[in-house]
Amino acid sequence: MLQQTPVVRVLPVWHEWLKRWPTPAALAGEPAGEAVRSWGRLGYPRRALRLHAAAAAITSDHNGRVPDTYPELLALPGVGSYTAAAVAAFAYGRRETVVDTNIRRVHARLVSGSALPAPALTAAEMRLAASLLPADDGSSVRWNAAVMELGALVCTARAPKCAACPVSDLCAWRAAGEPPPSYVPKGQAWHGTDRQVRGAVVAVLRLAETPVPPDMFFREPADLGFAPAGIGVPLAALHRLNSAPEQLERALAGLLADGLAEMHGGGYRLPA
DNA sequence: TAGGCGTGGGC
DNA sequence: TGCCCAAGCCT
Known part of the structure; x- marks a missing residue:
């Protein structure tokens, strides 16, 4: 959760997670979509998917206990060199080179x-x-x-x-007199990007209790008649982006490819 | 390996 | 107001 996300925003979600899923096996026992839903607005929802996958691997391959060595941690989904070193060091007291x-x-x-x-x-x-x-x-x-x-x-x-x-x-x-940076960090574009559309789509799916028909994404809100209960607000936000149909297509296809969404009964939903 | 991948608080 | 940045990972 802390990967690229400030501690203050992680804390409340983290508490909720540990209350709901006290062990890796508990998390692994529920659909991945529940992890994405409970991820809330932490961002980078693929991390929720990977955390769920890591819980499954820990349950099946490590007898339900988080492994305590760098190589074993590194092999878990969503765990890279930093996280593997940090868990080995801070959770297990090992001497690891932590570089964040x-x-x-x-x-x-x-x-x-x-x-x-x-x-x-x-x-x-x-x-x-x-x-x-x-x-x-x-x-x-x-x-x-x-x-x-x-x-x-x-x-x-x-x-x-x-x-x-x-x-x-x-x-x-x-x-050295506090010399300025030798390069200018290039900021990430956001407005009008596929990422923005993906985020808005996932926000809809997260609140949807039933599969969302493609029409809900592609047709004008005025033509929809009504939206499934609970998704009116995020759906309106998505349409406000006024993104091109091809971009919406790319976002939805990307979400399917990443496993963040699946088709069910002709609609999109989080993986169940 | 460079680029894709969310979100919101602070300045 | 926008822009920067935050306990990175994966392909």
């Missing part, structure tokens, strides 16, 4: 003297992080947590709080 966006930024500034880390994680960054990691398990876990928190709370992306930084006197970026 916060740690990358701290290393870039403090050690490399750059305003920002490279656009994509490099092998050199991994080597640097590994070289800085304390040798014993306990210290390495605290180190990972400390550097991550420093990046999240003090050495922030915008307006870093250098005055409050406990290691500002060691910072290569400050020593």
